[in-house]
Amino acid sequence: MKAIITATSLLLVLGTVALGQTVTVKGTVNNQKGQPIPYAFVRDAQHNYATFADSTGAFKIKVDPSSTLSVGASNYKDVQLKLDNKTDVNIVLSEGGDDGNVASLKSGGQGSNSEFLRARDQLVSGTGTVAARAQSGREGGAGGSDVTLVKAGFVGEPTRGSRYLFEDWVPGCGINKEDGLVVEKANMYNYDKIGGDILFTNDGKSMAKVSTSQLKSFTLYDKKGHAHLYENAPEINNKPFVEVLLKTSKYIIYKRVDTKLSKADYHTDGVLEMGHRYDEYQDIDRYFFVNTAENKPHKISLKKSVLKNLMGSDADAFITAQGSRDVDEEYVKDLGNSLNNK
Incomplete structure (x- = not known):
């Protein structure tokens, strides 16, 4: 498994200044071919206003009307756009950089030695790995299964629900103890409902927990662009x-x-x-x-x-x-x- 360094060393710390009058700016982020760039990071370059575009590249953000928008995405060059009181903008990013891509939780094709975190795999607390999958002849150990299984004389069904809030990795950013905005474009996140941890990955294969010791809050953005604030x-x-x-x-x-796993309890008296x-x-x-x-x-x-x-x-x-x-x-x-x- 790929080694993981601490979350804070992966995060870019940005400064903060006093906030003033704001307006709502909406827009889209596309590449040079006119294709939307999902989950591009958009922020007011002078303030702590920030958001992520949704899965279609659309965004809405409150900003200082005299400020500058800073827009970036993994594997694209950052763009700075002076607003000059504009409230509707279309932003084009050109390819560049090598930040890497995060694999989807739903994607297949991982190597046989890959400990890939899937939506219903069990976490081993503190190790950033997935539980052994040879428990009682079933996939996924105590974390449940995505596949039909045979156990205790009956045909089992796939696990329902998930210990994770989102079905896939989502973008996110935080506020540190000094009220600075922290973000890493190459990272994607999820929330573990059982442990209460925010998890992050930068390769879709390995993961770690976001530390509360250096952050005041953290915000996750779902596929519709809705913000979920955590403290x-x-x-x-x-x-x-x-x-x-x-x-x-x-x-x-x-x-x-409060999330708990209820085990299969099928039985029959004939x-x-x-x-x-x-x-x-x-x-x-x-x-x-x-x-x-x-x-x-x-x-x-x-x-x-x-x-x-x-x-x-x-x-x-x-x-x-x-x-x-x-x-x-x-x-x-x-x-x-x-x-x-x-």
Whole structure:
């Protein structure tokens, strides 16, 4: 297996300055052939505003209108674009550099000696490797299986669910203890729901954990370009990272995911068939509210009445504007954006 050095030595640390007035800029990132470049990294070169393009090369970002956009992607040359108050831009990157490519979690064709991290392989804590796959005559060890298997006299079925938040590696970036933006274009990431770790790879074969000791927060971007913010919050969960759905100077709402693996328990008495033929990762989502003045977490449900009771008049305008929209996690994130823009 390829040796892995520490996460922080792989990351480029960028400076930070005071933030001012912002506008929303949208655009696309393409190569010289007009083809979209998925997950290109886009940032305000003078501030800590940053995002990733989605799988179609499209992006949206808040920036200082007088600033410069810095855009880059693995195996492409970086581009600097002076905005001059433009809010709709099309960016073209030319090929160059040799940052390497990250293999997909879904890709096949790995060599027989390759310890490739697949979506349902089991992690061996602290080693960055995959568990042995010869356990009880089944693939994937205790981590479940992607294939049909035969065990204990019955035909098993593929594992349902996953211990990982995303089906494939996704882009991400962090904020360090000095409030600097940290990013590595060649790295891709995933979140381990059981261990609470953010994992990264730069070759699709080996991996390591992102350390909380040098980072304040880390953001993962899913295939739709939606941001998932993570912080260390031991008062919510004694795990390295916990997702933050809403964060303002007054309020925080966390999402804690408790995931467990339920083993196949199929059995029969010759007449009745009982249990399941598959292993399954089961998620239980719990939400916690913190008023920063008190700093005591309270377990909550995502309902309009609960949000109005907790935030009072602060949330009234947003809730009224949303009409009959259902309250879900995206609703809560949008509420947070609304409060931060006041």
